[in-house]
Amino acid sequence: MGVADLLSPQRIELNLSLQDKQAVLERLVELESRGDAIIDLEAFRRDMMAREAQGGTAVEAGIAVPHAKSSAVRYPSLAVVTLKKGIDCGALDGVPSDLFFMIAVPADAELHMAVLARLTTLLMEPEFLQQLRKAATPEEFLHLVDEFEQRLPQLDSKWQEAPTATVLAVTACPTGIAHTYMAADALERAGQHLGVTVKVETQGAGGTKNKLTPQEIRQCTAVIIAAGREVDMSRFQGIKVLRVSVNEGIYRAEELVQRAASGDAPVYGGVDLPREVERIGVRSYRQLMNGVSHMLPFVIGGGILTALAFLLDDMSLGYAHFGSNTPVSAWLRAIGQAALGFMLPILAGFTSVAIADRPGMMVGFVGGALAASGATLAAPEGSGAPAGFLGAMIAGFAGGYLMVGLKKLLDRLPGTIEGIKSILLYPVAGLLMVGLFMCLINPFVGALNSALYGSLQVLGPQSRIVLGALLAGMMSIDMGGPFNKAAYLFGTSTLAALATGQESDVMAAVMIGGMVPPLVIALATTFCKSCFTPEERKSGAVNYILGLCFVTEGAVPFAASDPLRVLPACILGSAVAGGLSMLFGCAVPAPHGGIFLCPVMINPGGYLAALAAGSLAGMLLLAVLKKNRTILREH
Amino acid sequence: MVCAKTTVLHESGLHMRPAQEFVSAVANYPCKVVIKVGENCVNGKSILSVMAAGIQKGTPIEICCEGPQEQEALVAALEVLAKV
Structure with missing residues (x-):
């Protein structure tokens, strides 16, 4: 040498x-x-x-x-x-x-x-x-x-030891605002301190920065993946990879860089080979958070434009199409809704990617779209009973695991057809499988939806307060799924039965039920800071606007990432608000618009009081439920 | 012959730039300039030899000048080494 x-x-x-x-x-x-x-x-x-x-x-x-x-x-x-x-x-x-x-x-x-x-x-x-x-x-x-x-x-x-150790790293956290970059800083500093060349790719909310090139990956000593969500691993085939959480990337950076520089790491060999032992709950959460974090911008962008559409609209032109009366608001609403329309496919798609890497993407997206359309074998165009975000979560996990299964199955095929696997077999077989799966699930969703709607209609003249609480609570159960849609449809049907411009108290209760969940989230991120990560707190503030404008979708990312705590709190809050709205005799003449309907509704003061009471009740329950949350946090 | 002991303070040792500076500082004196690094003696008037010695930061060295103006050459050498 x-x-x-x-x-x-x-x-x-x-x-x-x-x-x-x-x-x-x-x-x-x-x-x-x-x-x-x-x-x-x-x-x-x-x-x-x-x-x-x-x-x-x-x-x-x-x-x-x-x-x-x-x-x-x-x-x-x-x-x-x-x-x-x-x-x-x-x-x-x-x-x-x-x-x-x-x-x-x-x-x-x-x-x-x-x-x-x-x-x-x-x-x-x-x-x-x-x-x-x-x-x-x-x-x-x-x-x-x-x-x-x-x-x-x-x-x-x-210099006889050359080539010197080069350590690469990828950092990513669920929201991609703070931890991604803190871990990157820590790793780079550790590299300088130890005299090891370290290059860090950050996969943050603003996109991927400092991307690792295929050549760098080929020649590095090892790669550190410090991620709180899934990252695409396909490019690290055959490379030594250390997989850790973002927090370890921040707090144990030197140890990690040292280990990686000495090549003390297992060789990554594809999704099915040993990775770190991880509890199923933690892994599922991470996979789901991959979907949620990608969904966030769609919810925020689409939600705010929809809210703006109401703000800029002219109510005097009519109630039935409030929110799209003027060309400007119609335009805002259309693109806002276009963004919101991506929510479910994105949620399912990126959850599935987290499970099955790239081959999972297409099946997840399509599964999410089918959950949104409610397609069945009998009604492939969509049944009018969407499965909502809970359906999209199912689609994401199902799509991902179907692809993992498919990959295992196709492993037995001879190596000569390796090339056509990813360009032909995975997409075609995967699409058929996820299409069938969703079309078999959706009829149950549709049946549930019809049954709920049917029973609402035969509910008869119960106590108005109970009816209001029930309908409002249903709005929160699945935020866009069969319960939500049944309640909303029932609300609009009462409106349709009245002459134009007449106010419906049922519609008012339904609407308030959809306004409460984002407000519960917003209040909780403001007053119960310790229950949320810093990133969650930042995106939580937007929910004030979304809630007041009846854009329930704002709460979906939070509900999807922690359904067992967020949903009960939202349901309680909505039910309280819906019952109070009925009690105060509030009524609205339009099916959407949120607080912008105040000038034309009956008893707006009572409506706002009901909204505040419901949101506070929901927030308090959420604070109690989240207090004991010990796992799955970035801190 | 006059000699003086010193230590290399340059962050990256006597690499090319310090070597060039050292040699240009002593080149105009007619005497011989030698840098002793451990057992090694290198020609202090040749950039190549100074670089070839690969003197790292913190290495103790001895500079010896012999011939006309040896005193001045030694002072110039020490000055340039001290100027980091």
């Missing part, structure tokens, strides 16, 4: 006719790209030119050694250019330079010195220089270097 090992005939060009130093440097940088020592050629070129600008690198006796310590370099590499006729590069002894050795080394001072010293030791031999200048071919040149180097004592310096 020595200088000769850092060279390659590809990176030697002899007897060129170049006119100035800049041309030589450009040529050398180009040569350095022939090999895989340079991670980022542009960055390396910049570092090289920056070094050159600090002072010439011509040495003496016609030798110049342009060099750069650069983080864009993976391990030491040399490139050589010799010129027919030397050019003046400002050498101290005034001799024109004709022998250029470019040194590329990682950002490691000791290593740089070791390479520089070894190379210059060789170059001190006048006989060696003389022969080098006579070399006719790159092979001959390299052979000379090797031959003369044999005469030197063996090296024992650290």
Whole structure:
């Protein structure tokens, strides 16, 4: 091991006719790209030119050694250019330079010195220089270097260990706002401290930054995945991977980097091979959170535009289409609803991706879309009874595990058809399977929906207060599923039975039931901070607006990530509000619009009081339920 | 001959730039300049030799000058090494 090992005939060009130093440097940088020592050629070129600008690198006796310590370099590499006729590069002894050795080394001072010293030791031999200048071919040149180097004592310096350890990392947390970046910082700092090159890809809410390239992945020592949700693992096949939580990435960064740099990590071999032992609950939560975190922007963007549509609409144009009377509000509402329409496919799709990696994506998306349309075998276009977010959660898990099963099944097929698996078999078989599955589930949802609607109609003149509480509570049970839709349909039917502009107290109770859940979330994230992660708290504030505008969807990401606590609280809050709304005799003339209906409703004061009371009741229950939440938190 | 012991303070050792600076500081004196690193003696007027010695930060070295203006050369050498 020595200088000769850092060279390659590809990176030697002899007897060129170049006119100035800049041309030589450009040529050398180009040569350095022939090999895989340079991670980022542009960055390396910049570092090289920056070094050159600090002072010439011509040495003496016609030798110049342009060099750069650069983080864009993976391990030491040399490139050589010799010129027919030397050019003046400002050498101290005034001799024109004709022998250029470019040194590329990682950002490691000791290593740089070791390479520089070894190379210059060789170059001190006048006989060696003389022969080098006579070399006719790159092979001959390299052979000379090797031959003369044999005469030197063996090296024992650290660069024999090159290539140096390079550790890659991917960080991701469910919401992608804070922890992703904290972990990235911690890992990079640990790398600097330990003298290990660390590159971190962050998969945050704003997208992926500092993406790892396939080449980097191929050549790294190990990859650290510090994630609170699933990340696409398919590109790490055959690479040593350490999988930990985001928190470990933050608090145990040095230990992780050290372990990764020493290569102490299992080789990743696909979804079915051993990963960290993880409780099923924790794993399912992480998979689900992958869906929820991707769904959030759709809910917030779509919800706020829908709210704006009501704000900017002109109520005097009619109640029936309130929210889309004017062209502006109609437009806002349309694109808002378009975004909200993606909620369920995104939730199911990314849950499924978390389970089955990329092959799971298509089946998850389609499963979610089928949950939203309520398609059945008899009514493939959609039954009018959507399965809601709970259905989409089922679709996501079902899609993911169907694909995992399918992959296992197809593993037995001969290797020759490996190529068509992912482009033909997975999509086609997966689509058929998830389509069948959802169409077999949806009829039950539809039947439940019809049964609920039917029983509401025959409920007869019960106590109005009980009816109001029941309908409002149903709005919260599944926030878009069969219960919600049955209640809403019942509400609008009472409205339709009245003359236009007449107020319905049932509709008022139904609407308030859909307004409470986001408000419960918003209040809880404000007044019960310890129950939520910082990211949840940030997105919670938006729910004030969404709740007041009757955009129930705002609560869905929270409900999906912790249904057993959030749903009971929301149901209670809605029921309280719905009962009170009836008690106060509130009534509305339109099926949507939230508080914007206040000017035209009966007893708006009572309505607001009912809304506040229900939201507070829900918040209190949520605070109590969440108090004992011990697992599945980012902290 | 005059000699003085010192320590290399440069963060990255006597790499190319410090070596160039060192050599240009002593090049104009007619005396011989030698840097002793452990058992090794290197020619202090050749950038190649200084770099070849691969002197890392914190390494104790001894500088010896011999010949005309040896005193001045030694002072110049020590000055340039102290100027980090």
